[in-house]
Amino acid sequence: MTPHLGSVNNVRDKLQTPVMGTVVKPPDVGSVNNVRDKLQTPLALVGGFFRMCVLTGKAVFRRPFQWRECILQSWFIMRVALFPTIMVSIPFTVLLVFTLNVLLAQFGAADISGAGAALGAVTQLGPLTTVLVIAGAASTAICADLGARTIREEINAMEVLGIDPIHRLVVPRVLAAIFVAMGERRLPAAPPTTVVFAAADQ
Numbered sequence: 113m114t115p116h117l118g119s120v121n122n123v124r125d126k127l128q129t130p131v132m133g134t135v136v137k138p139p140d141v142g143s144v145n146n147v148r149d150k151l152q153t154p155l156a157l158v159g160g161f162f163r164m165c166v167l168t169g170k171a172v173f174r175r176p177f178q179w180r181e182c183i184l185q186s187w188f189i190m191r192v193a194l195f196p197t198i199m200v201s202i203p204f205t206v207l208l209v210f211t212l213n214v215l216l217a218q219f220g221a222a223d224i225s226g227a228g229a230a231l232g233a234v235t236q237l238g239p240l241t242t243v244l245v246i247a248g249a250a251s252t253a254i255c256a257d258l259g260a261r262t263i264r265e266e267i268n269a270m271e272v273l274g275i276d277p278i279h280r281l282v283v284p285r286v287l288a289a290i291f292v293a294m295g296e297r298r299l300p301a302a303p304p305t306t307v308v309f310a311a312a313d314q
Contacts, residue, residue, distance in 0.1 A: 171279040178284045185288035189250040201241040205233045
């Protein structure tokens with residue numbers, strides 16, 4: 113017995129028409145929300161970093177400047193970073209000197225290798241090793257100090273007392289790191305270069 117053609121068409125029409133009251137979601141809404149949720153935390157951290165940089169730049173020119181804190185932090189950064197900077201710069205300088213000697217010997221210009229090695233060590237390796245050690249040792253200690261102050265709620269207490277924590281704590285540490293890095297960037301290359309050239313003269 114064959115079904116009636118009208119009943120088949122009726123069932124097909126009912127299946128194709130949506131039921132009243134149902135909400136059809138666009139297919140891309142879930143993926144857009146997923147991407148937004150995954151990017152929200154990293155973008156918030158980057159935005160907070162730039163906001164702190166702007167506030168620090170504005171607070172540098174405010175008075176009174178915390179000279180005592182800046183001097184103490186400069187001494188602390190120098191004490192933490194000087195010896196590791198010199199120790200890190202020794203293998204870098206040795207590698208640079210021998211690589212430059214091999215390269216200049218191929219061109220027949222081995223007589224200027226001393227000047228080239230000294231120039232390269234002072235202008236290239238000094239800033240590189242200083243940045244690595246300042247960022248690795250001193251900045252880690254600064255972040256740990258500020259994080260401990262936040263956990264102990266000292267930052268909140270300063271804000272309640274009307275003291276700007278960025279002006280009082282962050283600006284002296286940033287300027288101290290800048291001063292020490294500028295002072296150390298030519299210093300670490302001197303002892304390894306002297307050792308290498310003294311060994312070459314023997």
